Amino acid sequence: MGGLVKGLATTLKYLRRPRATVDYPAKERPYPERFRGLHILDRDAEGLERCVGCELCAAACPVHCITVEAAENPVGAPYSAGERYAWRYEIDLLRCIFCGYCEEACPEDAIQLTPRHDLLSNKREDFLVGKDWLTVPRQ
């Protein structure tokens, strides 16, 4: 009998407190700015891709989830500043452990990990993301 009262008292106590969960996805909890979530490929001030396809991110990646293939920038319509750009940039998000080594290795600050973390799909292929998904849109 005593246990029943004690349990009910705990329930009543918590009923008056604010809720610990948020109404996701209608509301989102703020994440720390330096949280290592989903990746982006950034653009420079001129709107060109920062990535030059050097593959250092892929070399630094401990789980080999990044595949980069580079090519020479087309004359007159370059993708990135300089001679070289990545025509293929793929991340296997299911394999990624969000360690941030790619961000650290990048000499151009092209790949960045953002606080975004919502990773949802019922198809495996959707987690293999390419340049179109990663590259931030032109401003």
Add this chain to the structure above:
Amino acid sequence: MITLTIDGKTVSVEPGTLLVEAARAAGRDIPVYCYHPKLAPAGACRMCLVEIEKMPKLQTACTTPVSEGMAVHTTTARVKEAQHGVLELLLINHPLDCPICDKGGECDLQDFTLRYGPPSSRFLDGKIHRKKALDCPPFLVIDEERCILCQRCVRYEDEILHERNIVLIERGSHMTIGTEGRDDYGGYYSGNNTELCPVGALTSRPYRFKSRPWDLKMTPTICTQCSLHCNVRADVRHGDLMRLMIHDNPQVDGGWLCDRGRYAIGDAKAAERLSHPLVRGGEVSWDIALAEVQNALEAGPVAGLGGGRLTNEAAAAFKQICGTVDWRVGRQTYARVPGVAEATPSDLSEADVIVLVDTCPMEEAPILDLRIRHHKRVIDVGPVPGMRVGPAERVVCAPDGVAEALRGLDLSAAKHPVVVWNGRGELVEAIRALGAPVLMVHEVANARGAHDAGLETEGDILAACAEGKIHTLWLAGANPLRSYPADVRAALEKVPVLIVSDLYPTEVTELATIVLPVAGPFERAGTFTNLGGLTQTAAAVVAPRGLSDERIFQRLRPAAQPAKDLPARRSFQGGNLLVRPHLWSGGGNTRFDRTLEAARTALATVRVHPSQGLAAGTHVMINDVHEAVVAVDPGLHPAVVVVPDRTFAGLGADARLRAVVPA
């Protein structure tokens, strides 16, 4: 032997050994840029400074020979300070664009900076900017900013090639490397520069930005473009062949590769490549195609042509299946000179007299030419000069006078003569009379292996086809419509069943009843025998498209009745038109390789003697059929006209040139 100590470790080396090599023997690595074991020492980069006891100043290890009792220190504070200083100066104007540099990951400047260099630069002024990504067709890209002026390329061009395609330009702080007086490279051996270059100043156009060294799976194998079979390292990424690198074999290639061997690999992904077996033009499965082949093998007299491009194993199987087989589908008749000793590539380096019998090694086996061109005495017999670079005694003769000219030679004074011949024409008796070992240069890569496997017949298979004596003719990696000296279209059309196994659609696949797509080079394993008789293994480094020749033959039973009673072989002499090998005039793999277009522009040329009165660069029509550009060559026999192999079809035995204005 001389005994010295390096960092307290005692080593004994041959007199004359350089300190840098002695240190390697002692297990000490001295950093070097300008030093290369195959080049003469230069002492240009100052990276190899070491401290030698009793010498007041630091010495360059790459120019100092060892002496008895020498005590060398490579890691003292003075040496480290010098290495710091040298690297700091080398990096002053270096652009540090490692992320976009093809050398990144295998660059000596990166490696030594990490190992011996200062952590940061004290230099505050702006760097000197120079030309970057400068195209040097057909295959090189020059980056003047990255160059550290070690002069390895310049010395290679001078000492190994004797060509000086790349030289130093300007002086002092304006000094760069480049081509002088022309925009293109102009030689056959440019790719070696990209491997000699310790930084990213000379890189390859076909490999540009394709991969990083750490992505590559590296497998040693051999090149099968010509009959020399240079050893290569095949670098594969994502299942595709990215590049070929030197894999030094002193017996064969001496540590160099020609541009065709290195760069003619872009055809494997060509859109034209055959992917499915075809029977009478329709795509069928392998089972159906091979059943059709088996029926054809049992329906009547069978003969096979080709096999000089197959592995030894596949060639032997080809012989077993078809019975009557001949690898000779071009101008070459002999793979050996019976009764004469066979020379090897190493013999060329030791020879005191080399006789070139109407043969141009630079076009037919380019790396062999690097062993010939520095020789003091080369006797070059024939209507066309065989020696392009380096001194030679020319014995000019008419196309049918080579045997006569050879009889006029006296080699009795020579201690170690070597005769080089490409097996064309009836010269066996005259060559045997010279009494010297012979090195045969073959028209197709594995001619020597095919010869050993018995792929030769007395008679003429194509003539038998024309007479209707053959029911089934199998062409294995052969295209007589391009390689045979006479027009044989009518003979091939007369064959009831023509089987073609090849990689690409060609003139003969159009005539074929059954077409079998086969695995290409680097897609099939097997052994090949080179022109010196050395048998080496080729590795399969990428997945095959199609079955390998060997696999196809394994799934078949031998022919019921191999062709017999063939007509006698024809001989092709006479006429002023000489068709000669050209490095870029090969079969499928160079025809369908888009990356080679810049190199192949040199093909549409016709060489004439100045006495014919045509100026170099004139556009002419040959026999009113083909247009070509004139190149004037005073070394030619005055009457002859020389065109590259497999470039102009249907010209006949004589050539008439008519100058035209280009359209």
